[in-house]
Amino acid sequence: MSELTLYQLVALILLMAGLFGISQRRSLVGMLISVELMLNGAGLSIVAASQLTPANAMMGQLGTLFVMGLAAAEATLVLAIIVVVARRFGTTKTSVVSTLKG
Amino acid sequence: MENLAKFVFGFYALIILSGSILAVGAKSLVRAMVGLIATLLGVAGMYMLLNAQFLALMQILIYVGAVCVLIFFAIMLTRADAGGEEAESAPLRQNLLALTAVLSVGGILGWLVMTRPQATTGVPTEVPIEQMGLGLLGPYGLAFELISVVLLVSMAGAVLLAWERRNGK
Numbered sequence: 001m002s003e004l005t006l007y008q009l010v011a012l013i014l015l016m017a018g019l020f021g022i023s024q025r026r027s028l029v030g031m032l033i034s035v036e037l038m039l040n041g042a043g044l045s046i047v048a049a050s051q052l053t054p055a056n057a058m059m060g061q062l063g064t065l066f067v068m069g070l071a072a073a074e075a076t077l078v079l080a081i082i083v084v085v086a087r088r089f090g091t092t093k094t095s096v097v098s099t100l101k102g
Numbered sequence: 103m104e105n106l107a108k109f110v111f112g113f114y115a116l117i118i119l120s121g122s123i124l125a126v127g128a129k130s131l132v133r134a135m136v137g138l139i140a141t142l143l144g145v146a147g148m149y150m151l152l153n154a155q156f157l158a159l160m161q162i163l164i165y166v167g168a169v170c171v172l173i174f175f176a177i178m179l180t181r182a183d184a185g186g187e188e189a190e191s192a193p194l195r196q197n198l199l200a201l202t203a204v205l206s207v208g209g210i211l212g213w214l215v216m217t218r219p220q221a222t223t224g225v226p227t228e229v230p231i232e233q234m235g236l237g238l239l240g241p242y243g244l245a246f247e248l249i250s251v252v253l254l255v256s257m258a259g260a261v262l263l264a265w266e267r268r269n270g271k
Contacts, residue, residue: 004222008215010115010148014122014141016208021126023200029131029176033138036169037122040145043161051152051226058229058237061154062245068164069249073256075169079176080260086180 007048014041028082028092032075039071111151117144131177135170142166153226156234 014037021034043064050060086092117140124137142165149158238246 001216002219002222003224004220005215006111006115007148007152009212010118012208012211012215013115013119014145015211016204017122017126019207020200020204023203024126024197027131029173029180030126030134032173032176033125033131033134036138036165036173037125037141040142040165044145044148047149047152047154047157049220051154052222052224053220054223057227058234059242061157061229061234062237062242064157065160066245066249068160069253072164072169072172073249073253075172076253076260077256077263079172079179080263082176083179083264092180 004048004052007052008045011041011045011048014038014044026094028078028085028094028097031094032078032082035078036071036075039067039074043067107151110147114144114147114151117141117147132174135173135177138173139166139170142170151226153228156231 018034018036018038018041021037022031025031025034046060046067047064049055050057050063082092085097089097091097121137121140121142121144125134125141126137128134128137142161146158146161146166149155149161
């Protein structure tokens, strides 16, 4: 098994853990943690694919840097949304937060 | 790979595996956070092993330093006390459905990765940090500016969303 395959399998483990968490967790914070796991798996996969193949290595590293920036922006927004939901519903359980106003 | 590199790779993979299991399986959200931090540090080690030292440091700085603190704030601000929201375990049916989804996606992707090996150089290429800086200012300048705008907008949006109005609504 080549090194690239090993790194891709580790990234796949991260994706699977995140996917399991996001479909099984029942609070918004737990789902946020799972999303961070999946984004990390994507970053690891991109870096491994660019560093270990003849592809443009700089592009891969910068792409992962942009993924990190997007993850930070996403975490900021989700934090604000969680605070608003907690203020309005008193909880962040996804089973309780189920009403829309339209 | 050299023997030492194999050993270190296995060590980081073990950290990532156990950390991610803790992150998705822990009953208390604070413990899940500890698992997430362990996973992020393991991924930083993987970046180190891939000869991307700058990315490893950025991973520790951005993820462990900033994103994890943000998630801790989310836990504290919503009073998700230890053993609170995730205390009762999910129903068995939901667990089974989640496991089915994960195994089908992971099975297909794992099969694809294992049966279609890509040609690798084996040795990670090294990108000098000057070259990355020049790349950020040159060919990838637009993406760099756009990510700054996205960060600025998301922070302004977060402030706007979480703004506590003084007199009622």
